[in-house]
Amino acid sequence: MKRLTVLMLLLLGSAQAKTEIKIWHYLLAEPSPTLFNQFAAEFNKSQDDYVIKPEYAGGYKEMGQKIIASIRANTTPPAVLIDNAFFVRLMQGGQLKDLDKFTGVIPESLSSDIYPVAWNIGKNKDGRFGLPWAASSMLMFFNGAAFKAKNIALPDTWPEFYAAAQKLTGRGTSGVSFITESWIFASMVYSQGGDLVKDGKPNLLDPVVVESLQQLVNLKNKKALIPRATSEVQNAVIDFLRTKTFMVVAPSSAFPLAFKNPNYLSLQVSAYPLPGSSIAGEGQIAVMKSASDAQARGIMEFWKFLLKPENLKTFANGSYYVPVRKSVARQLTDDPILVAAVKSFERAQNLPAVPQLDDWRLDLEIAIEKALKGNVPVEQALKEAQQNALK
Known part of the structure; x- marks a missing residue:
């Protein structure tokens, strides 16, 4: 009888044991990690x-x-929250668990409410491997007081952006800080109809790529642009906050870290310049192939919890990430930053689902830095990047 009692207690304890699921993420700037x-x-x-x-x-x-x-x-963790480019690399490399067998628990009312640009990146011909959550879009941040003082309209197109940068430049000041990050530059290229990939191969000598980088170099040569490397993001923010520059391109999710507290600035924002779409920046929640089915089901349930309207609103209002649900995003009408972020995201597109692009964009960043900071001719810098990407 005693043995039976012990056995029943062991079985009861086993039945009540919870499945633990570690999930790695990249969220650093508060309040995003605290909210997560x-x-x-x-x-x-x-x-x-x-x-x-x-x-x-x-x-x-x-x-x-x-x-x-x-x-x-x-030693992979069961789950990860990763950026799109690396997610595609893992998905195409067969490192993720196919979630199709678990998608039956996702109501159609939910999946149909998710922006296609966020939903579609998580799948390929073999199944679904990612679940969208933390979406960000590219914005233009302006010192509104400087624009008003010089009677300059906020730019809606790239030619207007170049012109405004020059008009804002003066003694000891430059019109714009530009961060040499691949996502920022890629958005510039795609919004003008260019493409970094052609026939599955790097396309870093695309005429739009060359022209876009040349325009930035022209601004720098006219002292209208201060280039900042990806390791110097904080310097770009300081340039802007100290009115050394008056425009900066950054994702909406950078707002809490960089721009939320400077009350002395007349801060204004707009969606990315026309005519075309920029690149969507999203994080996909994915389950590593080594995870158990129970862990996969747990991640699915956690993801549905994250996508509850009240949770998406809380996250958006604190972090300035765009809700991936259309019905929730369009309710954010009180904050001009989020309104612009939603507008920019709604006309965004994904980078081509080519796993090697995760490496090619590093070659592109090197080329951008060489041209803007090393005085290397644009075509030479991009030619070297193209050759390295093809290796």
Whole structure:
């Protein structure tokens, strides 16, 4: 009888055991990581089957390197929140768990409410491997007081942007800070009809790529642009806040970190310049192939929890990420930053789903820095990048 009682207690304890799910993420700038941890804690309390454990794994590049190392060492976490480019690399490389068998738990009313640009990137011909959540869009941030003082209209097109940068330039000041990050430049290229990929190969000598970089170099040569490397993002922000520059291109999610507190600025924003669409910046929640089915189901349930309207609104209002649900995004009408972010996201597109693009964009960043900071001729810098990308 005693043995039977012990056995029953062991079985009861086993039945009540929760499935633990570690999820790596790249969220660093507050309040995003705090909100993510808060959502995980609330989800854990709301049910008895799963325990979500968020863990910061570094920025985009650092996290990518860490994931590659974990794959080689067979120590991958069950789940990850990763940027689109590296997500495609993992999906096409067969490193992620096919979630199609679990998508039956997703109501059609939910999936049809998600922006196609966010929903479609998570799948390929073999199945669904990603679930969208943290979406960001490219914005123009302006010192409105400077524009008003010089009677300059906020630019809606790239020619107007170039002209405004020159009009705002004066003694000791430049019109714009430009961060040499591939996503920012890629958005510039695609919004003008260019393409970084052609027939599955790098297309870094596309005429629009060459012209876009040349225009930036022209502004720098006229002292209307201060180039900042990806490691100098904070310097670009300081340039703007100290009125050394009056325009800066940045994702909506950068707003809380960089621009939310400078009350002395007449801050204004707009969606990315016309005529075309910019590049959507999103994070996909994915399940590594090594995860158990129970862990995959837990991530699906956690994702649905994250996409509840009240949670998406809370995250958007704090982090300035765009809600991936159309019905929620269009309710954000009180904050001009979020209004512009939604407008920009609604006309955004994804980068081509080519896994090598994750490497090619690093070659592109080197070319941008050479042209803007090293005085290397534009075509020479891009030619070297194209050759390296083809290796």
